[in-house]
Amino acid sequence: MANMDSDSRHLLIPEGDHEVNPGPMNIQFDSSDIRSKRPFYIEPTNIVNVNDVIQRVSDHASAMNKRIHYYSRLTAPADRALIAPDHVVPAPEECYVYSPLGSAYKLQCYTEGYGKNTSLVTIFMIWNTMLGTSILSIPWGIKQAGFTTGMCVIMLMGLLTLYCCYRVVKSRSMISSVDTTTWEYPDVCRYYFGSFGQWSSLLFSLVSLIGAMIVYWVLMSNFLFNTGKFIFNFIHHINDTDTIPSTNDSDPVICPSARSSGHPDNSSMIFYASDSELQQFEKWWNKSKTVPFYLIGLLLPLLNFKSPSFFSKFNILGTVSVLYLIFLVTWKAIRLGFHLEFHWFTPTEFFVPEIRFQFPQLTGVLTLAFFIHNCIITLLKNNKNQENNVRDLSIAYMLVTLTYLYIGVLVFASFPSPPLSKDCIEQNFLDNFPSSDILSFIARIFLLFQMMTVYPLLGYLARVQLLGHVFGDVYPRYSGAACGLAFVFIYPSLIYIISLYQEERLTWPKLILHVFIIILGLANLIVQFFM
């Protein structure tokens, strides 16, 4: 008897998560337990495959369907008894999606196995997701670090973040006891760190989502301001680059931060005869005082969309913006030519030394530039040939590194240094072009639109995470949002160490290497506050 008891213990499949709390059960609140709303089969005559081949449903599935319908009538909607557990519901290949028009579709992706994206598509998606607004700050970062140091740091950071990303991808395979096929990285963190992992992940992601929203807001005000100024100047034929140090040729580059102290910070004063009209404009169209509020009027309606999927259609704008930026940078480099001088340790009037001690600012920018750790698992899940995951990930990282290097190096090298100092390179390199420059005006418009479509997505994610935190255990799924700096280095390494320790495969070299990575990550985070 006792033997059988211990035997049966091994044989029993653990039942579903008993602790899932559905939250308040009222009509307005959607139950977070999707099991109670599982779609099911319909009559074979109504089933349409996307390839127009009529499918039959198995007898077993149809009997189960009737059973589940009947059982659901025996309980009240709020009552969770008699909900089908996962192990009895037919596999996804036998499930159909019911369309309100009366037909049912068997989803192609279920019939062909899990992923259907070729390697090329996967690589493109990773590249597309990773390239964000940090691209505008890379030249500035190179300037802060020094040219040679900058290039080396970019390549090293690319390698380091690639390794940590690889750890993230592999982290699920080290958990053998639980079914992890639907897990994202925060679930893995929760598995290892318990609720501390869950809450800290949540905290980090909230902090960085809100940080991202602030950054986006600032950039959008900037772009909107410059766009408005361009249009105004274009209509009234004003040339306003006179008082700001700039180059004197057909492709002007300005240095907005080097200004005489008499002028206020964020508006350019122009001496003109009839300037009452201008002053009115300056009063109502101020970069820091008024434009951010006009932005509210533009964005508030967008933020009220309930579902973000409408905006994900505009994803293509991001790719177009990046490609346009590459074109812009190439064009400017051709027109401006290269201006590079190598001084190793001493700054000169126009140039910066090759090695500077402000390089951690570049690493700070790059940590966010190379960030994709929170959604890489989902992105790679759709890869057709899963065994190529690591290869595709490396290729994608290499492409991203090349893109950043290209833009950063070209902007830095072509910055016209004899009249202007390299120190003039702004955190957003588009600021170095006057608002009258058409090419950069187009770039700003593209980026403005792109950010306006991503902003509601960020808002939705922040909202979902806050609500999930307040109302229940819905663990938020998010993608594309920047996460805390420590999350990129510390969690993957720590989890790898713990999982190795649990399997007793932890060796000293591995331990030291990963602890070193953790220390690097911490140092990276801390030093940002001192710069």
Next chain:
Amino acid sequence: MEESDSEKKMEKENLGPRMDPPIGEPEGSLGWVLPNTAMKKKVLLMGKSGSGKTSMRSIIFANYIARDTRRLGATIDVEHSHVRFLGNLVLNLWDCGGQDTFMENYFTSQRDNIFRNVEVLIYVFDVESRELEKDMHYYQSCLEAILQNSPDAKIFCLLHKMDLVQEDQRDLIFKEREEDLRRLSRPLECSCFRTSIWDETLYKAWSSIVYQLIPNVQQLEMNLRNFAEIIEADEVLLFERATFLVISHYQCKEQRDAHRFEKISNIIKQFKLSCSKLAASFQSMEVRNSNFAAFIDIFTSNTYVMVVMSDPSIPSAATLINIRNARKHFEKLERVDGPKQCLLMR
């Protein structure tokens, strides 16, 4: 509350137009006079708390679940369902061996009342249970009580929640437990089934139980076959009225879907639930299309019949007349057997 009203209405429907005395009281208590001499026999559904009895009862008898089955405590009161089943049987649901000591005391003090006049004992074991010794102990004490009070009762053991066991292990585990139970039950004989509410095994087990409870089932099947051949039906099914469990059936050719009995039962029970919400009761149904015609109708006082004709050219009226005439014949058949043995008698 709407649900309890409908539940009461449904139970009323099962009881028929008469009032029935409360069960468990021995004859001669406090003013209730039995309208007929046969005492209402009981079906005891027993098992440890949380083994799935309430769900099972709700599913088989199409009752609304009175409370959330994932509740914290055991079934607090005795579930006198007053569900009429196979004629004069009434279902009683008992929790055996819960942690509640009050429950245990009540159980031990009322033992004789509970186990008297039992026709069927259905004992439910939870296959997931970690306390096998305790389960067996409670089972044995129930058997002792049965031996003392109703030695003629039929014993059925259900090994429940088998869906939680991996498929390749199910037969093995079931065989082991069946051997143990058979051994423990001596001198009484028990039949064992493995069940789960998530597949057809529950329905099949209860159908087998019902089948074993009918004394003249072979004769019934022969008559059903004759009936089917006369009216040229593809398939004829006889359902028990309250639960739509298939008592017997006849088919003239192989049917594709092996799960069809349970599906029909679930569909009709679901329909009955909808009807009861409108305070209507289900009586008969005809389903017809270009390929077939199916008729579901009340047959005898405790059965429903379903006739499937694959020749749609035969008019409905003809089949309905045939069913009506057959009804008289089958009712006569029921009354032929003695009042004590036949369970299908009022």
